[in-house]
Amino acid sequence: MGDNVIYPAEAIEAHRAFIARRRALRPNGHDLPTSDNLIARIAEAECEGWLGEVEGLRVSLSGAEEKIAQLDARQERRSSKVFLGVPSCDQIGARTAVSPDHESTPGA
Template identity: 35%
Template sequence: MFITDAIMNGMPPHIAQLVVGHRDINTTMGYKAVYPEEVINGHRAFITRRRGTRPSEEYRTPTDQEWEEFLGHFERRHVALGDCGRAYGTGCVHEDSCLRCSLLRPDPGQRQRIVDIRNNLLARIAEAERENWLGEVEGLKVSLAGAEQKLAQLDQLARLAATVNLGTPTFRDVAGRTISVDPNKIIN
């Protein structure tokens, strides 16, 4: 009932899916035969109600300069090892130390580069320990932990990409046969 009520009152189906924890939007939509027109009308009504409670200046058309700044933010988010996930209008709070940053979404094509960086960090840590540069060891270990975390992220992405959706079998698939009826043998 919650899903039906939420969707009929304007909650976008993908948000309802997240709220109830379904992996597949079709599972969420299966709780009620929600027709596309109902969803669209419900969402439009929700947006209208929401806009009525918000300041009107939030809904103005951006200037060309504002639009260029907005687009420029996304162009600057692409970095050597992947994409920075920082929010629009925010600068890098990690001083462009992307490997250490939890906001970096590593590019799978850069995996070998991250492995090379990790190996270099291991060699630098060994040198710093040999030379008794304890302050440097500490900082290098933070970077090493970041490299290991990014490699683990890439491994997780690779596992997810290799996952095969087997779907839910139908009765016909499970039974392995179909039932055929001989019209001459039907008893009334």
């Protein structure tokens, strides 16, 4: 399939460290602000009359909800089975049938 390449140990360790740093930077549910916290902060800002703060927190809440939905969708895709398109016997038979616009010659 491909060439076998021998990389120096330093390059392999640097790549492993890069992967570990990248995985550590991935957001998880604990890193995102919770909706309850943002809703409470919006309510407080409304009571205090901080209109600019209310608007900013609503934008943050919308972004947090969107990000949580994206993470949930990604997790659902990862946990669901993937159909690879392997045809069933019925589908194979349907593919080998002669279409009406192609005439077959007898005895061929």
